[in-house]
Amino acid sequence: MKIKSSRGVKDILPQEIDKWHWVENKAHKIFSLYGFKEIRIPIFESTNLFQRGIGDTTDIVQKEMYTFEDKSGEQITLRPEGTAGVVRSYVEHKLYNPPSLVKVFYIGPMFRYERPQAGRFRQFYQIGVEAMGSPSPSVDAEVMIMLMDFFSALGLKDHCLEINSLGCPECRPQHREILKTAIKGQLENLCENCNNRYERNPLRVLDCKNKTCSEIAKDLPKTAEHLCDVCSDNFKQVQSLLTDVQVPWKLNPILVRGLDYYGRTAFEVKSGSLGAQDAICGGGRYDYLVEKFEGPATPCFGFALGLERLISLVPFDQMESIAQHPDLYLVCLGEAAQTLGFKLANELRRKGIFVERDSEGASMKSQMRKADKSKARFALILGDNEIRDEKYVLKLMEDGSQEEIDTSKEYLGILVQRLNPQTVSETTHG
Numbered sequence: 001m002k003i004k005s006s007r008g009v010k011d012i013l014p015q016e017i018d019k020w021h022w023v024e025n026k027a028h029k030i031f032s033l034y035g036f037k038e039i040r041i042p043i044f045e046s047t048n049l050f051q052r053g054i055g056d057t058t059d060i061v062q063k064e065m066y067t068f069e070d071k072s073g074e075q076i077t078l079r080p081e082g083t084a085g086v087v088r089s090y091v092e093h094k095l096y097n098p099p100s101l102v103k104v105f106y107i108g109p110m111f112r113y114e115r116p117q118a119g120r121f122r123q124f125y126q127i128g129v130e131a132m133g134s135p136s137p138s139v140d141a142e143v144m145i146m147l148m149d150f151f152s153a154l155g156l157k158d159h160c161l162e163i164n165s166l167g168c169p170e171c172r173p174q175h176r177e178i179l180k181t182a183i184k185g186q187l188e189n190l191c192e193n194c195n196n197r198y199e200r201n202p203l204r205v206l207d208c209k210n211k212t213c214s215e216i217a218k219d220l221p222k223t224a225e226h227l228c229d230v231c232s233d234n235f236k237q238v239q240s241l242l243t244d245v246q247v248p249w250k251l252n253p254i255l256v257r258g259l260d261y262y263g264r265t266a267f268e269v270k271s272g273s274l275g276a277q278d279a280i281c282g283g284g285r286y287d288y289l290v291e292k293f294e295g296p297a298t299p300c301f302g303f304a305l306g307l308e309r310l311i312s313l314v315p316f317d318q319m320e321s322i323a324q325h326p327d328l329y330l331v332c333l334g335e336a337a338q339t340l341g342f343k344l345a346n347e348l349r350r351k352g353i354f355v356e357r358d359s360e361g362a363s364m365k366s367q368m369r370k371a372d373k374s375k376a377r378f379a380l381i382l383g384d385n386e387i388r389d390e391k392y393v394l395k396l397m398e399d400g401s402q403e404e405i406d407t408s409k410e411y412l413g414i415l416v417q418r419l420n421p422q423t424v425s426e427t428t429h430g
């Protein structure tokens, strides 16, 4: 019986992985310019963490978690997102000591039992960022600027940063009541989901995807219209800081996010090239989650982006230039050449050269075809004649030009230099 992969998951194949590494390396580089360091958190955690962290009434907790009992009877969940785990780690390891702004990022798989469709998976990868320990709106702006810098560095176009403010425990209850009163008169026109949300989480009615609901939502009272003075001032500062550094943004008054921990700034980056699942990234401020897990008061700001969606948007012409191809393809003809070639490949790799070789003893024609297909920069041809004459032929694949490498004296250094001048200077000077 052939076993296939489960619904909603996918393999990332060797021919795609260069793109992933390239994007991930860019993230490492750009995030480190802002002082962010990687954190690696577990893929599963106690179910409780997500129920309390993300919120009992959210779709994620109610319908989408992969939860099971382990052999000791503990309720375990495969992480549907990274923020709750980072907060758990922050409290558990007292990262708040000494007090400072803790800046971390993570890259890894998340799991949600959603209905799979283009751009929506049950296992998907996120790059997440959390800045923990400052209430300053300049941190909100700085993290969003870092994200937009990252997108620019990837050559992304056609994306838009949408921001909103969800208010704070001061102003939110008031807005909630006003909103509930407005919704009450519309309940019979709203979908079943919104009727359920009315009591538990009326804010989510604002961003319901149902057509009738979204029409009604246009006239419902928005959070940004009911902010207290502090929230209002904060939100203005975030906007002007973004504008100051020419990061374009758009106010989206119905942006509310699907996780319960947010307050004040919330944002999403959407792409016009993605179809229905158009959010590349989402995040915002969560000032009370650390306290909820018995840590000290720690205002935080963060985001996570979906790597599958992001990678599908990175322009292909840039990808060609980042693909990893061999520096050298060793073409070995005959048994003696195979033995020599095996050792030579090994020596060159130890000097940092990417070498491919044929292990099947194929014909010259077939090996040259393989060299061509591998997109190696050079081919080195070793046959009985070359070994006897102590002269290997080094061929530049691009134009077919050839050079003889004299193997009667020490030649490895010369060869390495031809193949990769940078490596030789590193090995001789380092």
Ligand code: HAM
Pocket: 080, 081, 082, 083, 112, 114, 119, 120, 121, 122, 124, 126, 128, 129, 130, 258, 259, 279, 280, 281, 282, 283, 284, 286, 301, 302, 303, 304, 305, 306, 307, 308, 309
């Ligand atoms: P989120 O909006 O649930 O936020 O997810 C962030 C991003 O992950 C989405 O914008 C999307 O690109 C991607 N994503 C989500 N679900 C799927 C899926 N089923 N398939 C493919 N991609 C998906 C969070 O997860 C928060 N923890 C973000 C955050 C960090 N807020 C503060 N810090």
